[in-house]
Amino acid sequence: MDIAEVSMALANVSQMAQIGTAVLSKAMETNAELGAGMVEMLDAAAMELSVNPDVGANFDMRI
DSSP states (O other): OOHHHHHHHHHHHHHHHHHHHHHHHHHHHHHHHHHHHHHHHHHHHHHHHHHOTTTTTOOOOOO
16 A cells, blocks of 8 residues: 555545534534433423412323
């Protein structure tokens, strides 16, 4: 293997690592946004329980 091939291979590996890092960064950003949305939904549910504490607390069941 000559120096040109080694140089090209290293450049290719470096580029693939940068692409992988960018994709991972985007996935982490998306997961953070989804997590924030879930926290908002849980906060909204807690607010509903504070306004109407009896709603959804009990249910009747017959067998």
